[in-house]
Amino acid sequence: MEKLISIERNLAIGHIISMVFGLAGLLVVLPNVDLINALPDFGKTAFGWSMAGGGVVYMLLGTSAVAVYAYRTLGLWHSLGFMIPAIGLSLCSELLGTSTGFPFGHYHYLSGLGYKIAGTVPFTIPLSWFYLGFSAYIIARAGLETLAISQTWKYVGAIGFGSLLLTSWDFVLDPAMSQTTVPFWVWEQPGAFFGMPYENFAGWFGTGVVFMTVATLIWRLKPLRLPTTDLGLPLVIYLGNFAFATITSLAAGIYVPILLGLVLGVAPILILYQMATTQSGEISAEGLVKAVGE
Numbered sequence: 001m002e003k004l005i006s007i008e009r010n011l012a013i014g015h016i017i018s019m020v021f022g023l024a025g026l027l028v029v030l031p032n033v034d035l036i037n038a039l040p041d042f043g044k045t046a047f048g049w050s051m052a053g054g055g056v057v058y059m060l061l062g063t064s065a066v067a068v069y070a071y072r073t074l075g076l077w078h079s080l081g082f083m084i085p086a087i088g089l090s091l092c093s094e095l096l097g098t099s100t101g102f103p104f105g106h107y108h109y110l111s112g113l114g115y116k117i118a119g120t121v122p123f124t125i126p127l128s129w130f131y132l133g134f135s136a137y138i139i140a141r142a143g144l145e146t147l148a149i150s151q152t153w154k155y156v157g158a159i160g161f162g163s164l165l166l167t168s169w170d171f172v173l174d175p176a177m178s179q180t181t182v183p184f185w186v187w188e189q190p191g192a193f194f195g196m197p198y199e200n201f202a203g204w205f206g207t208g209v210v211f212m213t214v215a216t217l218i219w220r221l222k223p224l225r226l227p228t229t230d231l232g233l234p235l236v237i238y239l240g241n242f243a244f245a246t247i248t249s250l251a252a253g254i255y256v257p258i259l260l261g262l263v264l265g266v267a268p269i270l271i272l273y274q275m276a277t278t279q280s281g282e283i284s285a286e287g288l289v290k291a292v293g294e
């Protein structure tokens with residue numbers, strides 16, 4: 001068990017470090033042509049590799065960290081019971097979206113995120129749906145378990161809050177990542193929300209609801225013991241990725257989505273985390289600081 005904890009911790013650290021290097025490349029090095037030209041040959045090679053595969057690395061590390069955590073805390077059945085529908089159904093949604101424009105709007109992916117399935121969707125995209133979706137769902141599910149409501153409403157609430165937390169991350173990520181110096185996807189019909197069509201967020205929420213519902217039904221087939229005091233890794237994964245999106249948006253001069261993300265994503269996940277990790281479910285400043293610091 002200690003070995004698994006060490007592995008997931010190291011994977012999570014690598015995930016965060018990779019995002020930091022990615023931010024440095026996107027926001028500092030890439031816009032500064034003189035800086036790139038001044039790099040030694042080794043530096044230029046490393047920068048080229050980073051731009052070609054950096055996004056792939058941080059997503060693979062995030063996926064691996066969450067997969068090990070899910071296996072350690074929930075077991076093989078329940079970890080695969082979330083992973084398979086999350087990856088499979090989000091991939092179907094992305095393939096449908098890039099082919100028809102439903103449910104996200106008309107868009108297509110550029111290079112930088114790895115091999116494209118069917119020539120359209122990078123294989124890393126469904127992985128990000130999994131590791132962010134699981135992090136959001138498990139904290140929502142564990143937090144709502146502390147409430148004196150029916151089990152059905154706990155399931156419904158976890159699916160709803162999990163999907164909202166997932167979509168709130170996209171509020172911040174999508175406008176920035178499609179408008180950086182080197183964008184990773186392009187909207188063929190820009191929308192009214194900082195270049196995003198509103199249907200994109202409906203598509204995100206709906207896709208989250210679908211695969212979280214399927215996972216919930218699968219989890220009901222076998223007894224489940226939710227982690228409560230051991231939720232630090234999914235919280236760090238969520239907040240780390242939110243911070244990545246926030247810094248990218250700030251650099252692009254995009255501010256309103258950050259506020260929405262803080263209100264609809266960060267605040268709820270901290271409250272749900274605190275509910276899950278304290279018997280009384282009361283919120284304390286000390287508990288919130290401890291949550292972020294884990």
